[in-house]
Amino acid sequence: MRLKFIPPLMPTLVEKPPEGDDWIHEVKFDGYRSQIVIDEAGTRIFTRNGMDWTAKYPDLVETAKVLNVDSAIVDGEIIVPNEAGLADFAALRKAITRRQHDLYFVAFDLLHLNSHDLCDLPLEHRRELLVGLIPAGSRIQFSESLPGETKAIFHLLDQAGMEGMVSKRRKSKYRSGRSINWVKAKCYAVDEFELLGVEREAGKPAFALMGEIGTRRYVGSAFINSSREIRERLWKRVQEHAGPAPKGMKRPATQWVKPGLIGRVKHLRGEEDLRHASLQDFREEDGFRK
Template identity: 80%
Template sequence: MRLKFIEPLMPTLVDRPPEGGDWIHEVKFDGYRSQMIIDEGGARIFTRRGLDWSSKYRDLAAAAALLNVENAIIDGEIIVLNAAGLSDFAELRKAITRRQHDLYFVAFDLLHLNGHDLCDMALEDRREILEGMIPPDIRIQFSQALPGEASAVYHLVDQAGLEGMVSKRRDSKYRSGPSTSWLKVKCFAVGEFDLLGVEREAGKPAFALMAERGTGRYVGSAFITLNRELRERLWKRVQEHAGPPPQGIKRPATQWVKPGLIGRVKHLRGEEDLRHASLQDFREEP
């Protein structure tokens, strides 16, 4: 019998990790959430939305034979490591097409094993079984829990340059869809972006519209948190550098600027576009 894809449980994004002993904490990897299904037909690997990408992950599907199980459904993340040993989303996309041997499947939950549905079992018990079935030194690895208090774990994750952490209730059952039994907390990064313009409307917060450096690709807006003096200086520079709107972007309340203004933006780490972003400072291109 062929096992069917199970819609994944999706963690809720929160500002800070939960405290107390009811939770386990894991690294939030910067990769593709995936589901590995092993049954009589071999191993298949599905995307978060249920697309069969087994052909893209041939080496990982082959590694599933080393697990020595009749059938199983494993929840995890497909990653590739960069030179610093961190999961790297940009490198992952290249590795899928060019470097299959560099891919890892990091397993963090077990939904089915040898004919038994485990979704009603406590998370801690599911993970214990999962850890025991993964041999060392293969491309499928177990996501170890991080010891210590939540705030200390978050600090270490942030200092290590990781994307964030996921906290999960030890006794939680596996339920598809959004859930507060799993909570994710992301770390922040600070980077420079090209300033496209400033959006100001009466009675509303002001936003800086930002683009990726050197490409002009719009990546989102950043809340302007500057003090009064810097805000006035920014608005003066924007007026002095006024320019036409970029193609494809329609924001009627925006004062667009010519290239040359660079914004320093604090934003969530590991996102393709800006999220929870704020403008910290700005400068003119020398």
């Protein structure tokens, strides 16, 4: 029987991870959500959107033979660990085309096994079956649940520079689409970006529009919830150094600024662009006032 890709169950973003014995907690890996499908036709690897990327992952396709199953559908994340053992998203993109041996598949759920649909089984039972399939020392690894008290786990992940954690109800069935049976809580990072302009409209919060330092590529907006002193100083600098809008950007309520203002932004870790971001402070590069 030829198996079909199953659209993944997607966790809901929450501010804080849930507590209690009804939940298991895992590391949220910074990689590509993927699905390994094994059947009589061979091994295929799909993206989270169902695109067949088997040809892009020849090493992992070969590695999947260690599972020693007739048929299976395994849900997981493709990552590249750095020297500290943390998933490195930037390295992942390069590894797909240049260093296949750096790729790992972290497996966290089993949806099908040897002609049996497992989606109606409780999560903890599916994971028991999954861990029994994965031999030690392989580049297919099991996503271990994290022991301990929820707040302490999350604090340790944050201190270690992890993206966050995913919490899953032990008894939950697997259902495609967004779910509250799986939730993700993300850690925050603080980084510097170039200020492109400030968006202000009467009766609405003000936002700083941020870009990559050097390229000024727009990466998102940051809520300006800094102190009154910082807000007033920022607006004064923006007015003094008004400039043209970056190429291709049209936002009528925005006062654009010349290059030279660098903002310190708190934002969710592990996102390509800014999410849940706030401007903490800003500085001026040398020569900005000239």
